[in-house]
Amino acid sequence: MGCFECCIKCLGGVPYASLVATILCFSGVALFCGCGHVALAGTVAILEQHFSTNTSDHALLSEVIQLMQYVIYGIASFFFLYGIILLAEGFYTTSAVKELHGEFKTTACGRCISGMFVFLTYVLGVAWLGVFGFSAVPVFMFYNIWSTCEVIKSPQTNGTAGVEQICVDIRQYGIIPWNAFPGRICGSALENICNTNEFYMSYHLFIVACAGAGATVIALLIYMMATTYNYAVLKFKSREDCCTKF
Numbered sequence: 001m002g003c004f005e006c007c008i009k010c011l012g013g014v015p016y017a018s019l020v021a022t023i024l025c026f027s028g029v030a031l032f033c034g035c036g037h038v039a040l041a042g043t044v045a046i047l048e049q050h051f052s053t054n055t056s057d058h059a060l061l062s063e064v065i066q067l068m069q070y071v072i073y074g075i076a077s078f079f080f081l082y083g084i085i086l087l088a089e090g091f092y093t094t095s096a097v098k099e100l101h102g103e104f105k106t107t108a109c110g111r112c113i114s115g116m117f118v119f120l121t122y123v124l125g126v127a128w129l130g131v132f133g134f135s136a137v138p139v140f141m142f143y144n145i146w147s148t149c150e151v152i153k154s155p156q157t158n159g160t161a162g163v164e165q166i167c168v169d170i171r172q173y174g175i176i177p178w179n180a181f182p183g184r185i186c187g188s189a190l191e192n193i194c195n196t197n198e199f200y201m202s203y204h205l206f207i208v209a210c211a212g213a214g215a216t217v218i219a220l221l222i223y224m225m226a227t228t229y230n231y232a233v234l235k236f237k238s239r240e241d242c243c244t245k246f
Contacts (some may be wrong), residue, residue, distance in 0.1 A: 015087070015090030015091055015093070015226065017090070017222055017225065017226040018086060018087050018089075018090030018091075018222075018223065018226050019087065019090070020222060021086070021219045021220075021222035021223045021226065022083045022084075022086065022087045022219075024215055024216075024218060024219035024222070025079060025083045025215075025216055025219035025220070025223070026079075026080070026083055027212070027215060028212045028213065028214070028215030028216035028217075028218075028219055029075065029076060029079045029080075029212065029216055030076070030212070031208055031209060031211065031212025031215070032072075032075075032131075032135070032209045032212035032213045032216060033072045033073075033075055033076040033212075035205040035206070035208040035209040035212065036068075036072055036135070036205070036206070036209040036212075037069050037072050038201070038202075038205055039138070039201070039202045039205035039206045039209060040065045040068060040069055041065075041069075042198045042199075042201055042202035042205070043065070043138065043202050044058075044061075044062055044065055045198050046193065046196075046198050046199060046202065047061070047170070047175075047176065049198075050185060050189075050193050051170045051176065051180070051182065051183060051185065052170075052176050052180045052181070052183065053181060053182070054180065054181060057176055057177055057179070057180035057181070058175075058176050058180065061175055061176060079216075082124075085117075086117065086121070086223055086227070089113075089114065089117055089227070090226060090227075090230070093114060093227075093230035093231075093233075093234060111231070111234055111235060114227065114230060114231045114234055115231055117227050117231075118224075118227045118228055118231050121220060121223045121224050121227055122224060124220055125217065125220040125221060125223075125224055128213065128216050128217045128220055129217055131213050131216075132210070132213040132214055132216075132217050135206070135209055135210040135213045136210050138206045139203075139206045139207055139210050141173055142199075142202065142203040142206060143203075144168070145168050145190075145193075145194065145199075146194060146199075146203060148166060148167075148168050148190065149190060149191050149193075149194035151166060152166055152187065152188075152190065152191050153191065163187045163188065164186055164187035164188070165186065165187070166186060166187060166190070167184050167185065167186035167187075167190065168184065168185055168186075168190055169183060169184040170183060170184070170185075171183045171184070
């Protein structure tokens with residue numbers, strides 16, 4: 001076998017679907033975890049400086065956000081390992097399906113492991129759909145604040161007495177209690193918040209984190225299709241009468 005034929009054979013064993021899904025998964029998880037971690041820290045800073053000056057009013061929220069930041073570390077570590085395992089499993093099953101290394105052989109244990117990855121990937125896909133939806137909540141909240149600031153900056157309202165009546169009450173989102181002070185910011189004070197670096201960075205980082213969660217969902221969908229197809233072919237070819245049943 002020449003060098004060219006050997007290269008073609010090696011390239012034939014590359015699980016391109018799993019490879020694309022792994023790259024997309026790593027990118028999506030990195031964006032979600034990295035941007036989400038920084039955006040959560042910026043959100044706490046905005047709340048403490050402007051919407052809830054009393055520490056006890058947002059103590060529970062601060063603890064939840066800190067817990068979420070630790071969870072982000074775990075998510076990043078888990079998906080780094082899980083992506084590598086799925087890619088390795090893709091190389092194994094692709095080589096087995098295409099019979100690149102001699103006669104096809106499989107065991108019940110190997111099929112069981114492949115089936116386990118199929119089930120786990122489906123569960124993670126459903127879970128990440130929830131994460132994707134949850135990550136859109138802060139984007140919606142920051143967008144409402146930003147759009148209110150744009151109304152204040154508009155020529156129709158800028159410089160008029162009605163500007164001070166345009167407000168944002170962060171308590172209506174349920175992230176701080178109703179007795180939090182001040183809770184509501186109006187007019188020029190709200191415009192100043194929108195001009196801060198914390199608000200600008202947190203808003204855009206939440207958007208990127210939401211996009212990263214969406215990319216991870218797409219990656220898991222690709223994983224689902226690849227692992228399901230490979231498992232089905234392995235299951236079929238493991239039957240002794242597969243040739244007569246095809």
